[in-house]
Amino acid sequence: MNSAKIFLAAFLVNNIILMRFIGLCPFFGVSTAVSTSIGMSAAVLFVMLLASWVSYVLYHALLLPLGLVFLRTAVFILVIAALVQFVEMFLKKYVKNLYSAMGIYLPLITTNCAILAVTFFNINYKFNLLQATLFALGTAAGFALAIILFAAIRERLEDAPISPAFKGYPIAFIGAALVSLAFMGFTALFGIS
Amino acid sequence: MNNGPKPSRLSYLTSGIVKENPTLILMIGLCPTLATTVTARDGLGMALAASFVLVCSNVVVSAIRKIVPDSVRIPIFIIIISTFVTIIDYVMQAYQPDLYRVLGVFVPLIVVNCIILGRAEAFAYHHGIIDSFLDGLGKSIGFALVLFIMGTLREFFGSGTFFGKAVLPAAYRAQPMLFAIFPPGAFFLIGLLKALVNKTALGKRSQ
Amino acid sequence: MKESKLWLVLSLFITCLLSAFALSQIYNMTLPQIEYQRNVAGLKAAFGAVMPDADRFEPATPDSSVWFAYSGEKRVGSIIKTAQQGYGGLVPVTAGIDLEGKIIAIKVASASEGLKETPGLGLKATEPDFRNQFAGKNVFQLRLKKDGGTIDAITGATITSRAVTDGLREAVEKYYDLLVPTPGVENE
Numbered sequence: 001m002n003s004a005k006i007f008l009a010a011f012l013v014n015n016i017i018l019m020r021f022i023g024l025c026p027f028f029g030v031s032t033a034v035s036t037s038i039g040m041s042a043a044v045l046f047v048m049l050l051a052s053w054v055s056y057v058l059y060h061a062l063l064l065p066l067g068l069v070f071l072r073t074a075v076f077i078l079v080i081a082a083l084v085q086f087v088e089m090f091l092k093k094y095v096k097n098l099y100s101a102m103g104i105y106l107p108l109i110t111t112n113c114a115i116l117a118v119t120f121f122n123i124n125y126k127f128n129l130l131q132a133t134l135f136a137l138g139t140a141a142g143f144a145l146a147i148i149l150f151a152a153i154r155e156r157l158e159d160a161p162i163s164p165a166f167k168g169y170p171i172a173f174i175g176a177a178l179v180s181l182a183f184m185g186f187t188a189l190f191g192i193s
Numbered sequence: 194m195n196n197g198p199k200p201s202r203l204s205y206l207t208s209g210i211v212k213e214n215p216t217l218i219l220m221i222g223l224c225p226t227l228a229t230t231v232t233a234r235d236g237l238g239m240a241l242a243a244s245f246v247l248v249c250s251n252v253v254v255s256a257i258r259k260i261v262p263d264s265v266r267i268p269i270f271i272i273i274i275s276t277f278v279t280i281i282d283y284v285m286q287a288y289q290p291d292l293y294r295v296l297g298v299f300v301p302l303i304v305v306n307c308i309i310l311g312r313a314e315a316f317a318y319h320h321g322i323i324d325s326f327l328d329g330l331g332k333s334i335g336f337a338l339v340l341f342i343m344g345t346l347r348e349f350f351g352s353g354t355f356f357g358k359a360v361l362p363a364a365y366r367a368q369p370m371l372f373a374i375f376p377p378g379a380f381f382l383i384g385l386l387k388a389l390v391n392k393t394a395l396g397k398r399s400q
Numbered sequence: 401m402k403e404s405k406l407w408l409v410l411s412l413f414i415t416c417l418l419s420a421f422a423l424s425q426i427y428n429m430t431l432p433q434i435e436y437q438r439n440v441a442g443l444k445a446a447f448g449a450v451m452p453d454a455d456r457f458e459p460a461t462p463d464s465s466v467w468f469a470y471s472g473e474k475r476v477g478s479i480i481k482t483a484q485q486g487y488g489g490l491v492p493v494t495a496g497i498d499l500e501g502k503i504i505a506i507k508v509a510s511a512s513e514g515l516k517e518t519p520g521l522g523l524k525a526t527e528p529d530f531r532n533q534f535a536g537k538n539v540f541q542l543r544l545k546k547d548g549g550t551i552d553a554i555t556g557a558t559i560t561s562r563a564v565t566d567g568l569r570e571a572v573e574k575y576y577d578l579l580v581p582t583p584g585v586e587n588e
Contacts, residue, residue, distance in 0.1 A: 019376050021228035022298075025221065025307055070283065070427040073301045074275035074419060081271055111305045113224050120298050165392040166384075169220060173384030181377040262408050269415050276419040280426050287433035290441065 003134050006127075010138025013187060016114050017146040018180040023114030027147055028172060030108075037151040040108075041144035045137075047087065047109050048118055051080050052136040055119040056129060076119045084110045114143055150179060205324050209331025216339040217390045221307035225299050226340055227379040234356050236344025237337065238292040242285060242300060244333030246277040247309050251329035254317040261318075270313045271304070278304040308332060339386075346382060347373045443467075447479050450496035450505040466575050469496070477504060478579045484567030488516035491525065491563040495534070501572065501580040503542075506534045508564060522560030530554055530561070534568070539576070542569035 010016070017023050030040045055076045063069055088106045091099035109115060118139050122132040153175050162171050209215070215222050225243065230236040253273050254261075261269055282300050285293045293300065303309070312332060317325040348354055351373035353361030361369075372378040443457045447467065453476050454469035460478065467479040477498045483490040492514070496504035508526045509515045517523050524530055533551055534542075543549020544558070544565055553561035572579065 021224050021376065021379070022302070024223040024227065028220070028223070070279060070423050071420060073279045073282065073304055074272060074423070077271055077275055077304050078268065081268060111307055111310060113302050113305050116305050117298055117302060120301060124298070165388045168391075170384045170388035170391060173380050173387060177377040177380035177384065180380055184375060184377065260411070262403050262411055264403065265408050265412050268412060272412075272415045272419050276422055279423050283426050283430040283434070287430040287437065290437045 003131070006131055006134045007138040007141075010135050011142045011145070012183065015142040015146055015183050015186075016117070016139045017143060018176070018183045020117075022117045023112055023143055026108055026112050027150065027176075028169065031147050031151040031154055031172075033155060034148060034151045037147045038144075041140070041147055043106055043109055044112065044114065044143055045140035047080070047083060047106075048115050048136045048140045049133065050083050050087075051076075051115050051119055052122055052132050053129070054083065055079050056122055056132050059123055072120075072123070077116055080115050080119070081110050114139065146179070146183075150176065153179070202324065202327060205327040206331040206334075209328060209333070210335045210338065213332075214335040214339065215308045215332050216336060217387060219308075219311075221311060222336060223383075224302065225306065226336075226343060227376070227383060229296055229299055230340055230343035230347055230379065231351070231374050232348040232354075232357070233341060233344035235292070235295050236340035238289070239296055239299060240333070240337035240340040242281045242296070243303050243306055243309070244330075244337060245281050246274060246303050246306075247312065247333050247336075248326060248329040249277045250274045250309055250313055251317040251325040252322055254313045255320060255322045255325035258318050266318065267314070270310060274309055274313070275304045308336060342386070343379070343382060347378065349373075351378065447494065447496070450494055450507050451477055451479060453477075460578055461575070465571070466578050475499070475581075478575075480568070480571050480575065480579070482567045482571035484563045484570070486517055486563035487522050487557070487559045488518065489514075491515065491517065491522075491560060491567065493564055493568055495568055495571075497572065497579050499579075499581060500538075501576060502536055502538045503534045503568070506531050506564075506568065517560045518557065521554065521557040524554045524557060525560050525564055530564075539569055539572045542566075542572065 014020055017027050026040060026044075030036050058075060058079065059072065063071060063075065084106055088099070091106075118136050122135060125131075125135070127135060150172075154172060157171055157175065166174075213219060216226050222243075225239050229239040250270070250273050254270060278301060281303070282293075285296075285300060312328060316328050320328070345355060348356075349360065350370045353359060353366035353369050359366060370378075373382070440456065444455070447454070447457055447469070451469045454471050456470040456472075457467045457479060458470070460466040460468045465481050467481075468475055469477045469479055477496060480495045480497055481492070482495075483492040485491075492509040493506055494509075495506040498504050508531065510526050511519070511523060515523065515526065517525065530552075537550060541550040542565055544551050544553045544562055546553065546558075547562075549565070551561070551565050
């Protein structure tokens, strides 16, 4: 699969949130405002790239040769948890303003299905390191696009007259349904499915 | 947290089903609810797998809660949960390969299912084994209920079948409402379900 | 005591050890079953197109050219794999045969699977128009029309068509006793 296709497929055609349903908890939890969405997207991009690289190296250099494939799930999630811890400590000490901007989202990222999912896809799709990087970038970009777009919509919904039963989550879900419908239009774009 | 009389054992079980239903009230565990409910059977399969992990991890965490140091409890929870996830992963591969193929990456993703880590931290770490078992069971039933409803509705409208058996006339099944099977349909349906819940007293209390 | 530095490290270490041990056991226990499932899936992929009702296949000859097809415990037919020399090379054919020796469906290996016949001519043997003719035919009908049988050859590709038809007929004749179980005799 050539590089552009990998990126575009991850970014639009198989958008991780709107088409694959992965990463929904932060999607609905953080998308109440555009500013928080941008912050979360940046954090996700950072962790997703790092986690992809570290898990990839660990898998191919350690787990596979030693026949320890069955430890994959445990190792990957621990890697993510550890990475998030380190990133938090690093930012707190050396990049204080970034930490205060992003700080609250970092612990949330550990349970962000999207990061773990990407580490698994990198293995299942048999990517090499470059392809895995592109895939992670595309996925993070797709995540950002979906969450920022959605936050903009929700900000407008705040002032809209909505019946009480639908206020909050229900109308958010239905909004997501419509955005997802729009993204379905990307299917078979550039010959990718 | 209410300051009334200590909740009865049974309430731990029943609260998870309706009052504190993980997906519709607590709004956690959404990813598999939408992704794996294209048919009723897949949804139920997913629920059973997650339930296994939830109940086992609740019991184990509760059993060791007095000797686990506070500061490293989260990594230890994660190791415990991922152990059970890997167990159900391999068992499913061996004995239910068709289900495994359908659920795909969502089986290992059980490890980040907010419900499981959430209950370990919020409940099992502070309660006895039997209570934790009941809590896990209750939440599992609640989770399974929602997945079953979603799966049944989506399969009914999207394919005209139930557990693979046709229940709508062939004319419908030739041109079913594909919307229900695709992602937008899932979002739409859970939105309607949540709106329905909001209309009831429970929903109003949780808003 | 619970929070002592030693116990912090030790508890993590012990948890990891126990987990790794438990998982290695599960892995070893489920491995044979997983391998078996993979084989079943592989066979289904290879033979499912010509024998859709079967869920299990067992080789019936040492060279695996004949397989028995089962649905549950009941035998529902057989699979024949044969390859006869065509125009550019061997033409591999897989056929599903019912218990009366009639053909259910056939599959001809595609170009990507090694078929070396001429594109536009012999390669058309992989297409449904040619293949569907074989459904329902018994061994006596397995000849090209120009040879006295009932199969239409592909225009301009007689050699390939004959390779498929005759190869199939000869295989069915050769293994007839295996394909059509004699009533009253258990064919295990």
